[in-house]
Amino acid sequence: MPDSGEVQQVKASNPGDSQVRVYAVAPRENADPEEIVDGFLEAMTSDDPGFATARKYLTKHAAQAWKPEESITVLATAPDREQADRKADPGDEGRAYPISGRKIATVDARHAYQPISPADYLRSIRVVQQPSANGKDKEWRIDSLPPGLVLGEADFLRNYRSVNTYYFASGKDWVVADPVYIRQRQDPVTRMDPVTQTIKALLEGPTNWLKQAVDSRFPSGTQLRSGVTTLTPDDQSTLKVPLNDQADQVGPDICRRMAAQVLFTLRDLTSVRVEQVELLGTRDRSLCRLGKGQAEEEFAAVRGTPRPENPYFVHEGKLMTVSVSGKEPEAPSEVPGPFGKGTTPLGSVAVDRGETRAAGVRANGAELLVSSITSDMGPPRSVLTSKGHNPRERLSAPSWDGSGDLWVADRDPAAPRLWMVPNGSGEPVEVRTPWLSDGARVESLRVSADGVRIALLVSREGRTTLQIGRIERQTAGAEPAVSVVDLQPAAPRMETVTAVSWAGPSRLVVVGKEAGGVQQVRYLQTDGSTSAGSVLPGLNGVTTVAAPHTDQAPVVADSGDDGIVRLASGMNWQPVVKAGVSPVYPG
Structure with missing residues (x-):
């Protein structure tokens, strides 16, 4: 037994371990109805081609009607099968078995995951007797069942994985991630391997939630060539993607953007290394080639020469920065310019992604200022003020998007608003927020680098929840019109959310x-x-958390009495600065 060292909680097993395989078992002869229902629920969790074994538990009509690929209902645990109520209808020879659980999410036919606040789930599976194969006896089989697949969360995570498909922000030349779920292994219905499934999902287009703000460069109707179920890079790490004739007429510029969408989409598949993509038209004619490095330089939302990501923070009203990537954190230093001198005491800050400007909210929360952090060029410029009665009812911490626009929320209960400052220096634009009513207000916000999505902590009736909104921009005459619409809950199982950061x-x-x-x-x-x-x-x-855009730097947080701490890969939290608040990475 160890006699020193800290105690750490560990898990004996991983319920979502993708190495575990479930093999479906066909129903045995003369199986009772409970066995039929239980066997079918177990067979739904397998990789059986076409779910052929699961269909053996169904009547012929039910087997033809069942579409497991159309939807997935995710429960907190595996569905519970209850006893049938045989007294429900004495004249009915069938038996209905209630299936229950706590529903936490759904996945639609476009592979989009939609979480919900945990809610009771209750459906039924009905079994009837039908003639057996020999025509003399009768066998129990399922003739009515819930649509799609019904899986416990552990089985869902074992069989499915999240990947990002990528599309171009509307009217822009950079890509936006759109997460979807594909099978961990070969898909039972299409027989496609994970790479082919992922590209097929990309070609199907963006999810319903994101499609209003992004565009695909693939011509409408573009699909993988018929019969393609496996795609493997060659010995030069080049993946050749054969497309149907809809792609034959695209020009080289559009083709490069199509290839970029494929390259970005395949980044999350760690099981395959793709350094270059070649798109093929009919008769295997090469349409274009694009390398991973070229795609990053030309179409990433965050571009430029890679450099170490270091956080910024506020100390005694001054804007400071510190290197946290080494074995030991370095001594913090003041940034150049007015914010580093402390002439304007700050309460919260945001640094633009080019690390040339910073936006700061005064310690009293009443005013938003913008200043250079590379030189002492004049005093900070005031861009927005709040009339709230105290700091918690005034301006939130600001945030920059990748195109240089600045965002902030006014938490004044009398007039809660969301503002966008074009290029950080233009006339503030009030963002249209039809959902910001009935006592709701935005406590804090973080805008994605692509400028298409915004993470919001929204308080209503004493509860603060995390919502993801879609940013839509229109030009109405000379004035830009900006809206945040279609809020989606991102952490419905959390009772309250304190802080959020893009990672x-x-x-x-x-x-x-x-x-x-x-x-x-x-x-x-x-x-x-x-x-x-x-x-x-x-x-x-x-109270505050900040994550880098890549995995090369640690997560940092403001932990109250412990000051600012960091979490490097494989380590525990370590102190960085005792006296400091509001750590942020650029963005």
Whole structure:
């Protein structure tokens, strides 16, 4: 037994382990109705081609009507099968078995995950007797069942994985991540391997939620060539993608953007290394080639020469920065310009992605200022003020998007608003927020690098929830019109959310707690889904969290009495600066 060292909680097994395989078993002769229902529920969790074994539990009509690829209902645990009520209809020879659980999400036919606040799920599976194969006896079979697949969360995560498909922001030349779910292994229905499934999902177009703000460069009707079920890079790490004749007429510029969508989409598939994509038309004619490095330089939302990502923070009203990537954090330093001198005491800050300007909210929350952080060129410029009665009812911490626009929320209960400042220096534009009513207000916000999505902490009736909104921009005459619409819950199982930060193209770091639980720091996808290992080591009293755009730098947080701390890969939280608040990475 060890006699020193800290105690750490570990899990004996991973319920979502993708290495576990379930093999469906056909119904045995003269199986009773309970066995039929239980066997079918188990067969739904398998990789059986075409779900052929699962269909053996169904009547002929039900087997033909059942479409497992059309939807997935995700329950917190595997569905519970209850006893049939034989007294429900004495004249009915069939038996209905209630299937229950706690529904937490759905996945639609476009592979989009949609979380919900946990709710009771109750459906039924009805079994009837039909003639057996020999025509002399009768066998129990299912003739009525819920649509699609019904899986517990552990089985869902074992069989499916999240990948980002990529499309171009409307009217822009950079890509936006759109997460979808594909099978971990060969798809039972299409027989496609994960690479082919992923490209097929990309060609099907963006999910319903995102399609209003993005465009695909693939011509309408473009599909993989008929019969393609496997795609493998060659020994030069080049993936050749054969397309149907809809792609034959595209020009070289459009083709490069099509190839870029494929390259970005395949980045999450760690099982395959693709350095270059070649798109093929009919008769295997090469349409274009594009390398991964070229795609990053030309079409990424965050471009430029890679450089170390270092956080910024506020100390005694001054804007400071510190290097946190080494074994030991370096001493913090003041940034150049007015914000680093402390002549304008700051309460919260945001640094643009080019790291040339910063936006700061005064310590009293009443005024938003913008200043250079590369030189002492004049005093900060005031761009917005709030009339709230106290700091908590005034301006939130600001945030920059990738195109240089600045965002901030006014938390004044008398007039809660969301503002966008074009290029950080133009006339503030009030963002259209039809959902901001009935006592709701935005407590804090973070805009994605692509400028298409915004993470919002929205308070209403004493509860603060995490919502993801879609940013839509129109030009109405000479005035820009900006809206945040179609809010989607990103952490419905959390009772309250304290802080959020983007952690890449479609991932968030979220601080919050579930009902009756303790505060957690965890990763979430923008669609609200989680994965194994998403919960970070425990940390108390977190008020602010910040994550880098890549995985090359640690997550940092303001943990109250402990000051600013960091979480490097494979480590526990470590102190960085004792006296400091509001850490942020550029964005």
